[in-house]
Amino acid sequence: AEGALATESPTDRQPLSSSPSSSPPKKKTQCGDRNLADDFEKHAALLAAAALSPTSPTSPPQLSSSPGKESMSPYELVLRSELLGETKPTKSCRRRLFQYKPDGDAVGCATTPATSESPISKRSQELLRTPPKTPRKIATSPFRVLEVPAIRDDFYLNLVHWSSQNILAVGLGNCVYLWNAGTGQVTNLCELAPSDPVTSVNWNARGTHLAVGTNKGVVQQWDVAKRTKIREFGGHVSRIGALSWRDSVVTSGSRDRLIINRDVRERSPHTSKLIGHRQEVCGLQWSPDHQFLASGGNDNRLLIWDPVQAVDTGSQVCNLVWSVSVNELVSTHGYSQNQVAVWSYPTMTQIATLTGHATRVLYLSMSPDGQTIVTGAGDETLRFWNVFPPTRTAATLGDFGSLSFGSMQIR
Structure with missing residues (x-):
């Protein structure tokens, strides 16, 4: 066989004693124990060159594939x-x-x-x-489910947000309710006019003020401790479905396809507008370092502002949230899988898909410790997911597992 070591065959050996023969004896061939076939070295050189050359489409999977070192x-x-x-x-x-x-x-x-x-x-x-690095595993099932009766099944609204003070704000109809995750207490913050229901809610970084978007395109700023409305902001001609804070600047996205930034410290707030979506803006989120703004719309586009970047997600983008511990963000979607997607930034590669909601995942917010996200949908459930690793400076906020979320209701 090609490449095999050459050895003497028993039929080639001469007997120790034999009778004279008319034919002359065969000449004995001398062989070493490392006598290789002539073309063996050529094949070995070709094999080595193929291993070092760039992979081609016809290469075997084990040679052309280059798995990540973390998974090897x-x-x-x-x-x-x-x-x-x-x-x-x-x-x-x-x-x-x-x-x-x-x-x-x-x-x-x-x-x-x-x-x-x-x-x-x-x-x-x-x-x-x-030592080998163990890949991080993301749980694909919620660890708690909180029932929320009568929550609106509207793709364009953002009615759930978790504050840094561990308080969950939920918009139901024309009212805003505050649910304390530590005590389970429910408080009615405000009640708007029946003709102008709540369409979005969002906390500032300190968890002291709550921005409330309405169906008529108005942004209201509320002092939660005093339970009083501080001021209102206009600028949109249609409902505000997405809100996000950047220090003292509140950013709003509307059905009119505009994104507006307002500084709440100014008497006449400085306003800047961002135009990029072709349909209604459904999700907004500033990155933790306040350098990038992510926006999602009904045009199936996910935009990263400055620098501008777009990713086609394949379905409607309902909501967005950035991680505070790793370079990742989460987006929620509607038809056809009603999934929650985890993306790696800046490559924008999808690293996890979470499913469980029966309808569009309309609402999304993150816990103050940065590890847990809460999602809500028209199936009248809030689902809690452990997605991100803990941060080094994360404060201990108590054991969520000690609360009987499944037996609680908001309202």
């Missing part, structure tokens, strides 16, 4: 390091899969020193000494 076992990392040379040497060098003597030309390769007794390279030894 130490054995796989060492194997790829030794055979495929994935060590990024300082100088380009040629590594052979089959080699019976040291290669003196490969100076830049991460090979084992001559004094080392290890059969593997220094890089592979470092990989073995490095």
Whole structure:
């Protein structure tokens, strides 16, 4: 067989004693124990060159695929390091899969020193000494479900938001209710005119003021401690379905396709407008460092403002929220899967899909510790998900598991 070691066959051996024969004896061929086939070295060189060359569409899956190092076992990392040379040497060098003597030309390769007794390279030894990183797992089921009767099943509204003071604001009809996650107490903050129902709610960073958007395109600023309305802001000609705070600036998105920024400290607030969506703005969220604004609309577009970036999600974007511990954000969607998507920023690759709601996931907010998100839908449920890892400076807010969420109702 090609590539096999050549050995003497029993039929080629001469007997120790034999009678004279008329034919002359055959000439004995001398063979060594490492006599390889002539074309074996050529095939080995081609195999090594194929391993180092860029992958082609016809390459086998195990060679063309390049899985992330976090998902590979130490054995796989060492194997790829030794055979495929994935060590990024300082100088380009040629590594052979089959080699019976040291290669003196490969100076830049991460090979084992001559004094080392290890059969593997220094890089592979470092990989073995490095503890493997366990990939983070995201639970795909909610750990609590809170019933919310009569919550509106409207894709364009954002009626749930969680404050830094661990208080959940929920808009029901023309009223805004506050639910304390620590005590379970429910408070009615305000009641608007029946002809102008609540269409969105959003807390400021300190959890002291609540912005309330209405069906007529008005933004109201409420002092929660005093339970009084401070002021109102105009600028939109239709309902406000999305709100987000950036320090003292409140940003609103409306059915009129506009995004407006207002500074609540000014007597006549400075206003700037962002135009980019072709249909109603359904979701708004500032990043934790207040440098980027993410917006989603009924045009199936997810925009990142400054720099501008768009991702086609394949379904209506209902809501958005940024993570405070990792470079990720969450978006909620409607038809056809009613899913919650987790995205990695800035690559905008989807890393997780959470399902469980029976209808469009219209509402989304994050807990003050940055680990849990709450989602709401027209199926009259609020679902709590553990999505993000804890932050180093996260404050202890109590054990949510001690509360019987399933037996509670808002209103």
